[in-house]
Amino acid sequence: MLSRRKMLGRAGAMTGAITAAVAAASVSRVAMAALPEPVLQTRPDTMPPLVPGTGRPYNPVVTLNGWTLPWRMNNGVKEFHLVAEPVVREMAPGFKAHLWGYNGQSPGPTIEVVEGDRVRIFVTNKLGELHSVHWHGQRLPNGMDGVTGLTQPGIPPGKTFVYEFVARRPGTFMYHPHADEMVQMAMGMMGLWITHPKAKHPLIDEVDRDFCFLLNAFDIDPGAYTPKIMTMLDFNLWAWNSRIFPGIDPLVVRKNDRVRIRVGNLTMTNHPIHLHGHEFLVTGTDGGPTPKSTRMYEVTTDIAVGQMRQIDFLADEEGDWAFHCHKSHHTMNAMGHNVPTMIGVDHRGVAKQITRLIPDYMVMGERGMKDMTEMEMPLPDNTAAMMTGTGPFGSVGMGGMFSVLKVRADQPRGDYRDPGWYPHPPGTQAYEWTGALAEPARSPADGGGAMPPAAKPAREVEVQARKPTGGHGGH
Incomplete structure (x- = not known):
């Protein structure tokens, strides 16, 4: 693994001559004379923004639990080198997955350029099958x-x-494969591409902090390492940049910072992304900046499959604000869909005995899912608890697509380090x-109606519902 200092040092350096094998279309022989040395990254931490050392200046993005790919300038062309290869991604502390990605990580590194840049990307295939890269949303020659x-x-x-x-x-x-797409994307092959405006743009405001990440999903059995690539809908791990809570870093900002968050969706379903404590404007899609006449303040924006959404807001409320997908099953980890409901039944002692014989046995707790975080149930090796993460007041009881926006008045400008938990002022x-306490008002048990039934049952029957054990297949 290369240190950040070494990465920055190599961003503009010319490397040794390695002949390129084939061009995707008409590219000059001079351009193919030497490859930029590939830069690799295996740490799952959010890396600092890569301030451009060459080319036109811009305010760089911060990739959540990711990094930006350095480049070299070659006769006025920005050159990048992507390597498609198997990778090991830590999805949460203590839980690693065997995925496919680029340059040592899934998703691959973010590529940042400026409007008008001529860009040359060398793509080396270290997979065991054919590969190609589609530059999602770009205007470019067909070839x-x-x-x-x-x-x-x-x-x-x-x-x-x-x-x-x-x-x-x-x-x-975004960028992602268009070769054996179901397998390669299910294994984690994707990345972000950011093109900054070359000059002040009437529809793109300047911001202080600019975050980006991709939504992806996996089906990995508890105790396993490799995703099941044939899964179409019943994924059990909902991730941001191939990380699941509590492995997703917080988004740290300074109070009154103008903040932009860019989110792309490469899962198999839509995601209503919700921010607490603030309102935002949807200022861009993968089609470009949105007209100002179409913008309205929201706290949730739905991102469909294959879409990008860019949101802007003023971080003017201090605190630790939840930021998550609002589909409740997407804020859980390693959840099986054929889990019987046992609300109201104290089965904790029995569950511990059964898991000694059947390690992946799991049922909903007597008080709902969250009390499972208190039961200290044994887990298979290399898996993540369904809901976990410890906050200043105990278990957060979340997983999957969940993080925290941390807004602090005393956060130094440009500092992305975690400031710790927010100290709430008295009161x-x-x-x-x-x-x-006065007796609370309650809704009557019997409902009314404009048209009463002609006949009522001879005796009242209380309906008891139980979730079917067959899973979601019949929905």
Whole structure:
């Protein structure tokens, strides 16, 4: 693994001559004379923004639990080197997955350029099958679009192709395979592409902090390491940049910072992404910045499959604010769908005995799912608890697509280090009431109706519902 200092040092350096094998389309022989040395990263931490040392200046993004790919300038062209390869990704502390990605990590590194840049990307295939890279949302020559069999031959194992085009418009984009897509994307192959405006843009405001991440999902059995690539809907791990809570870093900002968050969705379903304590504007999609006449303040934005959303807001409320997908099953980890409901039944002693014989046995707790975080149930090796994470007041009881926006008045400008938990000023926090209480008003058990039934049952029957053990297959 390379240190950040070494990465920055190599961003503009020329490396030794390694001949490129094949070009994806018409690229000059001079351009293929030497490859930039690939820069690798295996740490799962959020890396500091990569301030451009060459080319036109811009305010760089911060990739949540990720990093930005350095480049070199070669006769006015920005050159990058992506390596498609198997990787090991720590999804949460103590839980690692065997995935596919780029340059040592899944998702791959973020690529940042400026509108008008001519960009050349060398893609080396270290997988055991054909590969190609599609530059999702980009305007480019058809032969550079990266669709195996349609616009180019697939990149054979061990070979390198070259993609070259001009970044024609600013915005938030993605890259991902268009070769054996179901397998390669299910294994974690994807990355972000950010094109910054070359000058002040009437629809793109300047911000102090600019975060980005991708939504992805996996189906990995408890105790296993490799995703099940044939899964279509019943995923058990909902991730941001291949990380699950409590492995997702917080988004740390200074009070009154203007903040931008860019989110792309490469899962198999939509995600309503919700921010606590603030309102935001949807200021961009993968089609570009949104017209100001279409913007309205929201606290949740739904991101469909294959879409990007860019949100802007003023971080003017101090605190530790939850930031998550609002689909409740997407804020859990390693959840089986055929789990029987046992609400109201004290089965903790029995469950501990059964798990000694059946390690992956799990049922909903008598008080709901969250009390499972208190039961200290044994887990298989290399897995994550369904709901976990410890806050200043105990178990957070969340997993999956969940993080925290940390807003602090005393956070130094440009400092992304975690400031710790927010100290609530006196009188600003919920507390236990020990005084007298009036009887609360309750809704009557019997419902009314404009048209009463002609006949009522001879005796009242209380319906008892139980979740079917067959899972979600019949929904």
